[in-house]
Amino acid sequence: MAIEDDVLVVGGGVAGMTAALAAAEAGASVRLVTKSQSTLRHASGLVDVLGYADGDLLADPFAALDDLPADHPYAKVGVEAVRDGLARFDAVTGERYRGGHTDRNALLPTHGGAVKPTARYPASAAAGLASDERDALLVGFETLSDFDAPLAADHLRAADVPFDVRGATVSFPGTPRADAKVTRYAHALDGNDDEERERLAARVARVHDGEPRVGFPAVLGEAHPGDVRATLADALDADVFEVPMGPPSLPGIRLEADYERALREAGVNVVRRPVVDYEADGEHLTAAVVERNGQHVPHHAESFVLATGGLVGEGIDSDRGGVREPVFDCHVPHPADRYDWFVDERFGEQPYPRFGVVVDDDLRPRDAEGRIEFENLRAAGSVVGGADFAAECSGMGVSLATGDAAGSAAGADTQ
Amino acid sequence: MSDAESPSDEFEPIEVFPDDETPDLRPGADDCYKCSTCDTNCPVAEVDDDFPGPKFQGPEQWRLKRKEDTSVDDSISKCSNCMRCDSACPSDVPLSQMHNTARAEYVDEELSKTSLTYWRNRVLANYRTSAFLASKVPRVANAAMNFGPARWAMDRLFGITSEREFPAFATETFREWWEREGGADGSRERARAARERRGEEGEEKKVAYFHGCYANYNTPAVGKAMVRVFEHFGYELVVPKQRCSGTPMFANGMLDDAERHAKVNVSSMGDLVEQGYDAIASCTSCSMALRQEYPELFDIDGIEDLAENTWEALEYLRVQEDLSGELSAATVEDENIAELAYHAPCHARNQGLDGQALELFADLAGVDAEDVGDSCSGISGTYGWKSEKYDTSMKIGDEMFEHMEDVEGEVGMTECPTCAMQMEHGTGYEIKHPLEIVESALV
Ligand SMILES: Cc1cc2nc3c(=O)[nH]c(=O)nc-3n(C[C@H](O)[C@H](O)[C@H](O)COP(=O)(O)OP(=O)(O)OC[C@H]3O[C@@H](n4cnc5c(N)ncnc54)[C@H](O)[C@@H]3O)c2cc1C
Ligand code: SF4
Numbered sequence: 001m002a003i004e005d006d007v008l009v010v011g012g013g014v015a016g017m018t019a020a021l022a023a024a025e026a027g028a029s030v031r032l033v034t035k036s037q038s039t040l041r042h043a044s045g046l047v048d049v050l051g052y053a054d055g056d057l058l059a060d061p062f063a064a065l066d067d068l069p070a071d072h073p074y075a076k077v078g079v080e081a082v083r084d085g086l087a088r089f090d091a092v093t094g095e096r097y098r099g100g101h102t103d104r105n106a107l108l109p110t111h112g113g114a115v116k117p118t119a120r121y122p123a124s125a126a127a128g129l130a131s132d133e134r135d136a137l138l139v140g141f142e143t144l145s146d147f148d149a150p151l152a153a154d155h156l157r158a159a160d161v162p163f164d165v166r167g168a169t170v171s172f173p174g175t176p177r178a179d180a181k182v183t184r185y186a187h188a189l190d191g192n193d194d195e196e197r198e199r200l201a202a203r204v205a206r207v208h209d210g211e212p213r214v215g216f217p218a219v220l221g222e223a224h225p226g227d228v229r230a231t232l233a234d235a236l237d238a239d240v241f242e243v244p245m246g247p248p249s250l251p252g253i254r255l256e257a258d259y260e261r262a263l264r265e266a267g268v269n270v271v272r273r274p275v276v277d278y279e280a281d282g283e284h285l286t287a288a289v290v291e292r293n294g295q296h297v298p299h300h301a302e303s304f305v306l307a308t309g310g311l312v313g314e315g316i317d318s319d320r321g322g323v324r325e326p327v328f329d330c331h332v333p334h335p336a337d338r339y340d341w342f343v344d345e346r347f348g349e350q351p352y353p354r355f356g357v358v359v360d361d362d363l364r365p366r367d368a369e370g371r372i373e374f375e376n377l378r379a380a381g382s383v384v385g386g387a388d389f390a391a392e393c394s395g396m397g398v399s400l401a402t403g404d405a406a407g408s409a410a411g412a413d414t415q
Numbered sequence: 416m417s418d419a420e421s422p423s424d425e426f427e428p429i430e431v432f433p434d435d436e437t438p439d440l441r442p443g444a445d446d447c448y449k450c451s452t453c454d455t456n457c458p459v460a461e462v463d464d465d466f467p468g469p470k471f472q473g474p475e476q477w478r479l480k481r482k483e484d485t486s487v488d489d490s491i492s493k494c495s496n497c498m499r500c501d502s503a504c505p506s507d508v509p510l511s512q513m514h515n516t517a518r519a520e521y522v523d524e525e526l527s528k529t530s531l532t533y534w535r536n537r538v539l540a541n542y543r544t545s546a547f548l549a550s551k552v553p554r555v556a557n558a559a560m561n562f563g564p565a566r567w568a569m570d571r572l573f574g575i576t577s578e579r580e581f582p583a584f585a586t587e588t589f590r591e592w593w594e595r596e597g598g599a600d601g602s603r604e605r606a607r608a609a610r611e612r613r614g615e616e617g618e619e620k621k622v623a624y625f626h627g628c629y630a631n632y633n634t635p636a637v638g639k640a641m642v643r644v645f646e647h648f649g650y651e652l653v654v655p656k657q658r659c660s661g662t663p664m665f666a667n668g669m670l671d672d673a674e675r676h677a678k679v680n681v682s683s684m685g686d687l688v689e690q691g692y693d694a695i696a697s698c699t700s701c702s703m704a705l706r707q708e709y710p711e712l713f714d715i716d717g718i719e720d721l722a723e724n725t726w727e728a729l730e731y732l733r734v735q736e737d738l739s740g741e742l743s744a745a746t747v748e749d750e751n752i753a754e755l756a757y758h759a760p761c762h763a764r765n766q767g768l769d770g771q772a773l774e775l776f777a778d779l780a781g782v783d784a785e786d787v788g789d790s791c792s793g794i795s796g797t798y799g800w801k802s803e804k805y806d807t808s809m810k811i812g813d814e815m816f817e818h819m820e821d822v823e824g825e826v827g828m829t830e831c832p833t834c835a836m837q838m839e840h841g842t843g844y845e846i847k848h849p850l851e852i853v854e855s856a857l858v
């Protein structure tokens with residue numbers, strides 16, 4: 001009767017999808033309920049573990065994990081969980097991601113011309129590494145204002161990268177409208193119906209001065225990025241790389257597709273609606289209530305994972321009255337006075353990014369008195385407090401580590 | 416590391432999260448944070464460069480209208496109301512509600528009431544009226560509607576594409592069949608017998624069926640499957656008086672027409688809900704209208720109660736009965752439906768029902784249902800019927816057609832009657848409703 005699974009995961013970002021895969025691998029039947037598209041589509045597609053500690057750029061994130069404060073999610077799950085999370089990521093993405101050969105951070109140029117430390121990066125960005133000493137040409141498109149190639153090149157040069165870099169702007173074949181969606185460029189190159197790849201290469205060739213690598217905004221195909229790059233590389237006789245862009249991001253969209261494929265293969269059922277309530281028997285959760293356009297449908301399970309994201313994903317909700325976790329109403333510590341949530345200095349250390357539920361070493365949320373909220377509920381990803389994902393560059397890493405740990409434990413509990 | 420040193424004071428080289436992603440702590444702030452996720456999900460923007468996309472149609476246009484004396488941009492009529500943007504938005508911006516109201520305003524204020532476009536849209540939106548007349552003389556109507564010269568004239572003068580065959584009208588409507596089967600009294604007896612067989616004598620099981628126009632006039636087989644499946648589970652059905660759900664009217668900005676019809680539906684269905692009936696729809700656009708669009712757009716007595724008690728047919732059985740259990744114990748012998756190419760309609764997607772049919776049939780012996788991907792079929796009700804939209808509609812549908820061709824067998828499956836039309840049009844496949852598969856398995 002009704003809808004019933006071993007494990008129910010609430011929230012379908014990286015953390016939730018990782019938890020679902022881990023639980024399925026443990027042998028559980030798994031359902032993932034998620035509201036809308038996750039922040040994966042906005043994210044650069046880079047996978048950070050830890051880029052900065054106390055404001056310092058880290059060469060080896062693993063060496064710094066031990067020094068994190070005890071309430072940091074990494075400290076709760078431990079370094080092995082971080083490795084397990086990355087291993088699961090590598091299994092999902094296979095050849096399409098790089099960086100697994102070393103513990104050390106890679107440095108990737110971004111569309112603004114900054115350099116970003118990261119643990120895994122798309123194969124499409126590999127030829128762009130900032131540690132590579134070969135000269136580079138960056139190419140932007142007239143109609144794609146988000147990537148100003150000459151400016152990005154200026155910034156990279158100013159950042160003292162160990163190679164010479166130059167920027168040029170060309171018009172994209174077929175001249176799309178000025179505010180065309182990034183997916184339009186990608187699909188035009190995927191389809192190549194009017195030989196967009198060859199025509200683009202010909203336009204770039206006119207500004208190309210023999211640089212051994214050429215960087216483009218990360219819109220080089222959604223379904224066939226490898227083929228698109230290969231055609232361009234052949235025509236230009238240079239390595240071709242993508243520069244990660246702001247939202248919406250093609251590398252993020254491709255990564256989402258990889259995860260969706262993995263979920264299908266693992267037999268995870270995905271429901272795309274919000275969870276608005278729960279049913280419990282004392283401290284034992286029995287169901288998450290899914291809203292379906294007015295209808296409320298309980299989805300039963302033995303074990304639950306909360307992976308609804310932080311303030312951006314709406315897993316943590318705030319208003320003038322306070323900060324809360326709206327699904328299971330788990331405790332979220334925060335200063336009573338909302339003016340204590342931020343500091344005024346622009347680059348000051350902000351309290352609010354660290355807001356989130358408090359968990360124990362088994363990732364079970366605790367209430368204000370330190371008691372377990374529900375015996376069969378775990379939390380993962382940025383709904384868990386204690387990390388400042390943006391400042392320390394740890395977003396995906398924390399989600400992979402806690403997602404893997406929460407999902408494995410939830411799955412094991414039901415077997 | 417020198418790589419990350421600041422080149423100048425203004426420039427912040429350590430880019431962590433791109434641009435203005437600072438979470439908004441202000442309550443009641445405009446929810447749209449311009450992430451463009453909606454735009455990358457819009458099937459029309461995907462194939463039509465001139466369509467500015469949901470972010471513009473929704474929040475941006477809305478803001479413009481509030482601030483200045485600007486009128487609604489005519490691009491709003493390009494939106495097909497598939498509502499994909501709704502379920503994509505991470506910030507709960509009520510996009511389709513904004514589109515629906517903007518479209519109604521556009522039709523009200525910008526579109527001449529004497530223009531052919533207006534009347535063409537109105538005729539398409541009021542499909543029920545045409546269907547009602549046609550069903551009186553189905554054979555004549557079938558012949559006349561698809562009569563070459565007449566279609567040419569419709570295309571040239573009226574803007575209804577001649578590329579499509581009009582759907583055939585059934586020689587016996589669902590309601591005529593229902594009456595012949597004894598109506599509610601007949602259903603009560605059959606359901607009672609089923610409950611006895613199931614050992615559920617004491618239970619009350621009653622539902623009110625919202626069949627919509629299409630199952631009534633064009634595909635009564637879907638309505639019959641609905642009746643037989645529900646009676647198999649011991650449910651007594653009633654088929655109350657009903658008008659169009661309003662879906663085609665929302666999409667054409669004819670909110671006044673939609674409201675007139677909604678009033679009839681809310682009144683007749685609402686009365687039954689009050690008496691303890693649950694409302695069941697077999698068409699996912701109808702269930703969407705009753706559950707989401709009605710309460711969003713109209714203020715009619717009882718509308719919330721109806722919305723809260725409306726279900727899609729299989730969703731209901733899944734929650735109230737052991738549908739998956741019964742299906743996994745059953746076997747389908749019909750070779751014809753051994754391989755099914757399933758397309759999830761956008762409106763099913765929006766209700767979180769897109770995975771349901773495949774999940775249910777995964778353990779059903781004799782049936783292998785395969786997903787044809789998450790693209791939009793492209794027809795979006797009346798949209799693909801308009802001459803000027805036909806090419807866009809088929810371009811959107813291409814991806815689905817391709818995937819359908821990849822599936823073994825030549826039978827498709829979907830919950831939405833107009834998606835079914837598009838699937839058939841693009842591939843020549845016969846298209847089934849999941850209820851028909853359940854009927855073959857259990858009844
Ligand atoms: C703009 C941006 C750029 C980023 N760039 C990087 C980067 O370069 N490198 C990096 O490592 N990380 C980056 N991140 C962080 C990373 O992408 C993830 O945001 C982070 O890993 C958190 O993932 P999550 O799964 O916990 O949450 P989310 O990705 O936020 O997912 C939460 C999911 O839960 C759903 N949800 C919320 N409430 C409910 C509910 N009630 N019912 C059902 N579902 C619900 C949401 O719709 C969402 O799909 C970036 C994030 C953003 C926003
Ligand atoms: S409406 Fe929603 S999805 Fe579209 S840009 Fe705004 S926040 Fe993003």
Ligand code: SF4
Nearest residue numbers: 457494495497498500
């Ligand atoms: S309803 Fe569909 S067609 Fe209209 S703007 Fe939204 S996604 Fe695009």
